[in-house]
Amino acid sequence: MKEDSRIYVAGHHGLVGSAIWRELQRQGFKNLIGRRRREVDLLDIAAVQKFFAEIKPDFVFMAAAKVGGIHANNTQPAAFLFENLQVQNNLIHAAYQAEVRKLLFLGSSCIYPKLAPQPLKEEYLLTSELEPTNQWYAVAKIAGLKLCQAYRRQYGCDFISAMPTNMYGPNDNYDLESSHVLPALIRKFHDAKTSFAATVTCWGTGAPLREFLYADDLANACVFLMQHYSEEQFINVGSGSEITIRELSELVKRIIGFKGEIVWDESKPDGTPRKLMDSSRLFALGWKPKVNLETGIRMAYEDFLSKQLR
Ligand code: GFB
DSSP: OOTTOOEEEETTTSHHHHHHHHHHHHTTOOOEEOOOTTTOOTTOHHHHHHHHHHHOOSEEEEOOOOOOOHHHHHHOHHHHHHHHHHHHHHHHHHHHHTTOSEEEEEOOGGGSOTTOOSSBOGGGTTSSOOOGGGHHHHHHHHHHHHHHHHHHHHHOOOEEEEEEOEEEOTTOOOOTTTOOHHHHHHHHHHHHHHTTOSEEEEESOSOOEEEEEEHHHHHHHHHHHHHHOOOSSOEEEOOSOEEEHHHHHHHHHHHHTOOSEEEEETTSOOOSSEEOBOOHHHHHTTOOOOOOHHHHHHHHHHHHHHHHHO
């Protein structure tokens, strides 16, 4: 990528897309392109093709997707499967037709089998059953990475895929029904502290292990991969460290300063028991994350507070 390359960030207002946008600006890229849903509906192939023909991007970061936490995934299977398949099919095919020089597709660590050995190596894809709560999203993401591989093989497109671990950071979704665990905990502990509640209820048993990566670190990895990686094999992007949901809840509670008790609602699903990426392929290329979990949660909480005040 050059300073004046035409770079389209699909989903530039979301958690990951907005972080990629900030990172590209920080690195001095001047010709960034983003569109809101009301301007270009990515579910509509004709609209996407017209948009690509008009703007002729050189590079595309695919951060547009229907995303959500365990409850949203579990209760909206059709939307998670259909919308993700449709958006990624449209973007990948339009990028091929418009002769985009390079495209980065973003997947998720949930593509791996529920009980795969840990840490999760890229070669464990499709070796056994998926986690039921997010199998719909996972199937769409697997189709997306396969589509990139297929367009590379058949048409010679330089389309690559990265599989990030659980993300958090600025511009996250704090809606308790549809959010991931970290923004949910920030919201719950903040609301409990400010309303002097005695307890906060968290979902499941607290036993599952998760790996978290701050969105700006992922964005830095995405730009790094766009510059330095051009292989058919998708690549994991993680922080390399994991924490139980129970420990995470205690950490967020301490950072926010809530003094009450945590209650566990075991009627809610735990999801996959453990999801630690093996990111050694990426680390061997020379990339490392910079933001540790406690610092990242403090920054995410500041972002949450700044939006509350608006
Ligand atoms: O982040 P999360 O929703 O998704 O939940 P997954 C992670 C863990 O936190 C689960 C627990 O064990 C939840 O039961 N948890 C505790 C909570 N309290 C809460 C809460 O208040 N809200 C939420 N949301 N969780 C998602 C997939 O799986 O991971 C997606 O469903 C995607 O498809 C994403 O892959 C990265 O980590 O279980």
